[in-house]
């Protein structure tokens with residue numbers, strides 16, 4: 001009997017066999033894979049045979065992207081998750097249990113602080129927030145039950161640079177581990193595992209992908225700490241989608257080039273802004289006046305990242321005027337894109353904090369944060385010169 005369309009349609013043919021491999025990786029969208037028999041399914045699901053069964057457990061695009069992150073960090077293990085927040089959550093879920101304690105940078109990204117201070121505390125995990133650039137404050141906050149110290153390589157928005165090797169020493173001397181959120185630096189500028197960190201998380205959403213079209217995160221670490229990580233990602237459903245992974249792998253291909261250009265642009269923007277009357281203060285780790293310039297040079301060499309903070313003399317009214325006038329520089333509360341963008345921490349990333357808490361962190365209403373892009377430095381300076389006298 002001739003097969004009917006009803007029976008042909010749901011069964012697409014096997015992909016053609018090819019002796020050659022594509023240069024551009026394919027996107028594997030399938031949510032499930034066909035297994036030869038129960039024995040094979042069992043071996044695949046147990047991880048004793050290589051291959052895929054169900055997308056939540058793993059898929060080729062996630063593994064390709066994770067492998068690239070692993071190589072970029074010179075690490076033993078890496079995995080990707082559905083967002084930078086998912087990556088941080090996965091490490092916390094893999095490492096901690098009720099009764100444990102975390103010492104975290106008070107300067108952490110706002111949503112990371114919410115995860116620690118509102119979610120972890122609900123699960124019986126205590127958190128102490130400290131100025132992460134103050135070794136004595138970090139040491140004093142440690143308790144016998146402290147399991148993790150959490151820092152960012154470059155903090156937002158004041159771009160403080162903690163000494164990661166020293167933080168690792170402090171944590172290890174106490175039997176704790178150091179987790180570093182490397183989002184503002186990326187492995188093109190800093191590889192915290194080489195400085196002694198035990199865990200690195202990256203929001204791939206930002207500089208790593210660089211094209212403002214995915215939300216993804218990565219966890220990078222050592223084989224010794226890794227045992228619970230794959231199970232946590234699968235069980236809590238923190239997985240990344242294949243198309244996002246494919247896009248991010250494509251973005252990563254140009255990471256080193258993009259950073260080189262953006263960091264050189266950022267340095268010249270910082271030098272340019274320093275000389276402006278309308279600017280009260282410029283914050284950039286590449287400036288000799290930055291409080292952590294020496295540490296940054298030691299940890300990063302001669303590239304200090306793509307972020308530049310600057311405070312306008314006229315406070316909020318001056319910021320509003322800047323936003324209206326700077327038509328060529330989008331006001332976009334993210335970072336690490338191809339294009340130069342500007343953000344206003346007091347009304348975006350740090351709006352959840354009281355004015356007093358913002359003041360304690362040194363964030364005033366006149367502070368703007370530029371995420372410097374890969375345009376020519378002349379273009380960026382012209383765009384800024386038009387709005388900052």
Ligand SMILES: Cc1ncc(COP(=O)(O)O)c(C=O)c1O
Pocket residue numbers: 083084085086109112152156181183184203204205206215216217
């Ligand atoms: C430093 C830092 N870490 C983590 C995150 C969270 O990443 P995602 O938005 O990919 O969840 C962000 C987001 O802005 C961030 O700035």
